[in-house]
Amino acid sequence: MSAVSAPHSCRIALATLRRHLRRALGRDPSPLCRRVDRARSRLVVALLLACAGALALATAVGLLAAQHGQSTALRTARHRHQVAAVTVGPALPIGTASTAEATWTYPLSDRHRGLVVVPDDIPVGGTVAVWVDDLGLLAAPPRPSADIVADAVSLGLMTLAGVSLSAGALYTVRRRGLDHRAGESWESDWERVEPLWSGRARGRG
Template sequence: MSAASTTRRRSATRMTLWRHVRRAVGRDSNPLCRCLDRARSRLVLALVFAFAGALALASAVSLLVVHSERGAALQTARHRHLVTATIVGPALSDGAGTTAEATWVRPPSEPQRGPVDAPGDVRVGATVPVWVNDQGRLAAPVRSDDEIAADAASIGLMALAGLSLSVEALYTYRRHMLDRRAQNGWGTEWEQVEPLWSGRMHGRPGGGA
């Protein structure tokens, strides 16, 4: 890394957000401040606001997910019923869990029979609670608030990550364009200043007497 690049990075690091604000609105008292410097400060402020907006939008997405999934859970809860099943067969383990044949009834539905989740040491005649739908068939339980919150947080974090990457990409692109303008402008400015600085304009190389 060149010394000039290191100097620019240290200078940018020392710049406070308040100074960027002053420079962006043209209140910087530094006489060497250029329009390009103000553009860079405006870019920094845009980055801050963009990240804040991304955080707000990701939070809104999480809240919408919570609201939507809780509404769906309440609707599902109206058609879920907890009943007691009686084990009528041995427990069978397939590596993913243990099931056992059981029977249950949820009036006014007919008695039902099928494999249900059960402890590994369950015995015939034992009872286990199971969730069923209005027709008495096995159904998934209603999602808990913790599960809904975990889903909402995951979706919100993914949204924040995607938005942050987009903001960072746009910032990097715009910063690159400003750096190119600075490099091109430096050449033009040097062509105007160099003759005065070197003394060539007055026919005195080096500016000496």
């Protein structure tokens, strides 16, 4: 789209929106404006409000999800501890990773043993960092902030898509009903409006 046509398209869109707003409020002075046209305009305004509401709701859901995820991650991080584990067996491939038998100490007097994920070339007696809980058992590491933000954004986008699609479906169904009603009432509406539009009503007066 050229730089000249873009502002022109925006002006057309704004003019169309203003016309829909006037019609929705019953302030369109045109004699050609029928009740079904006002209903269509109210439907357009309702769709725009629904989309704005969907955006606000999606933003709120995303922010709440991010806050909840961050607070949960902070609580979990208080009970996660990174310690050094020493391998006591060779690295064995399992799927796409390698594991080895290793031992570690946490708390200071408690010694633990288990399978940990290790680099493929780690020798026996090598050291690898592992995450454990307060009892010294292997545990998942705290969630990184990037993952929490990504999940919050995804949830917000899903909310936006769900509400917008629902509003769009309701709009389509309602619009088809109005179009059908407009087609059926066109002749009777034109018989009422045409004399005013053409000026014949004033001529007869």
